[in-house]
Amino acid sequence: MSAAAAPDWLVQLRGRQGSPAAPARTATDPVNLPMIRRWCAAMGERNPAYLDEQAPLAPPAMLEVWTMRGFTPDGSGGAVARLTGIDEMDAAGFTAVVATNLSQEYVRYLHPGDLVTQQVTFVGVSDQKQTALGPGHFLDYRYEFTDQRGEVVGRMRFRILKYRPTQVAAAAPAAMKPPHPRPAITADSAFFWDGLNQRRLLIRRCGQCARLHHPPGPMCPVCHSQQWSVLEASGRGTVHSYVIVHQPQMPGFRYPLPVALVDLEEGVRLVANLSGVGPEQVRIGMPVEVEFNEVEPGYVLYAFHPRAGG
């Protein structure tokens, strides 16, 4: 730690060291054979002691499984309980996680019928560390697992590095870079995304009445023709509205992030990122011009930068 004073959030977080990091959680289900079977199948575990119909044992490594929250299909859900420190570090800009480590200690085997409860204690937050990915802090937690009689059956130490990704993340190994969000592409919109890869901004034009539509669909909502072609836009437009995104901060974007609605001179509107303009300089009515950026190999997105005139 440098001589500089610790920031407020860190001081406050340190004040919570030694206190519970989350409410105590009791397993939704008691230890049970079906879950043991599933786990062993997934892990390739063939030890017969774990699958003995008469007196099965739970594999000790399943210790945390019993109290773990379920996953949600979109990954947004509660796989990770919100432990003390996680939200605070997100708010301080240390939004990223690259790896965690944990060690477990087993006091006794668990048997079907045991009901496990976990209590998590916030052990502490480290001084700031400089890593290749960016500055970060380690958060440490101590888990204690008890059974239905309140007796300790196991313990766990959990350590997580929360870091602030540096803008030179490109210097990090490519595998470390989180994927930029991709669009879902249908047969109605594929031409648009293909056009971007050729650095062209293509707009659906009705084959009958020649009206332009964006986002594109299968039918002209005005004349109802399903014939269509494309028009390559000039790329000139003006800002119709805009926002500056501060929170939440997603991997792959720089914040504060300006996002605009751009009225193209052809008469359709697009959501777009802005470049070459500070968040405080964006104005409604500002003239802008398209540019194309390869955000990942083979994935081109458009953005707009200010242009002279109007």
Place this chain on the structure above:
Amino acid sequence: MRHPLRDQAAVVGIGATEFSKDSGRSELKLAVEAIAAAVADAGLALHEVDGLCTYAMDKNPEIEVFRNIGGRDLKFFSRIDYGGGAACAPLLQAALAVHAGVAEVVVCYRAMNERSQYRFGQGFIAPPLPNAESANWGWTVPFGLVTPASWVAMAARRYMHDFGATSEDFGRVSVACRRHAANNPHAWFYGKPITLAQHQASRWIVEPLRLLDCCQESDGAVAIVVTRAERARQLRHRPALIRAAAQGATDDQMNMTSFYRADISALPEIGLVARQLYAMGGLGAGDIQSAVLYDHFSPFVLPQLEAFGFCGRGEGKDFVKDGNIEIGGALPVNTHGGQLGEAYIHGLNGVAEAVRQVRGTSVNQVADVENVLVTAGTGVPTSGAILSAAT
């Protein structure tokens, strides 16, 4: 001509769990707790329920709820799309069902561990499936618009530009809701009013939205019971008649991102709901004593006031001044504290508050209530209702 659905059905029971940030129990348990409370409040028995209605993003299937409350014959069940935009749609569909004789006792419910399990504010990336629903998110998400706040902010910025509204004007909505919540023991922000200065000092989430413009993220459940008006008169509470109920979506409607209309700040779907409600109810803005206006984000309360004719287009910023939407003002709004102050239960807690205003049991009771307006999520296909005291 009198609309055939007017006053044909009534809300006769309301129930809820506590509102929290981590309920510590399953969403299904929240649902059955709220439903049991609502049915008991109505003085009915759970086995009398023969209709269930909820809306998208609730993860409790009707049949799973029905199984757990020991239901017997379920004759009407519908799950309405577009999340909070559907908050009042179950009132319409339940009224249709009981008036048509399809069902007799319809329970509408909303139960979510939104804060502890999902966190809509954390950012949304649609699965890359080649269907129309996923594809629409492709026009916003790759550019970093990943939250409801960011989608609403785009319209709010344009509204400010068009009408000269300011962040302080939005803040007055938050101040009003927090003042009301401060009196409400069930509200998360009970005893915690805010000042406009506090609103102005709160951090940016997505400019022009500050933290205190954004509703909470909440765990909890609400349920309401609807039956025929005739039967309602024999039950224990003063019925909250469904004077009018409506759903609405309009031209070039998208889910939160209707950015391609000529005018992006007008909320035309709410205008459509307003016209239907006033026509069905035979009422106008002057007949409404209190309103529950959906407040996921404070800026959208202003165009709602305009769409319902409480003020002219662009005049919402003037209407909310001087405590006009607070208790004692011309139109007390969100007397439970709204989703900014009580909890974010996707608007069904607002319907429950409208029922309390009609019954005369709100913690911030408005005098001589005859008609209460309640609306649903804005910026999405939406809905609304007017609940009335029986005469």
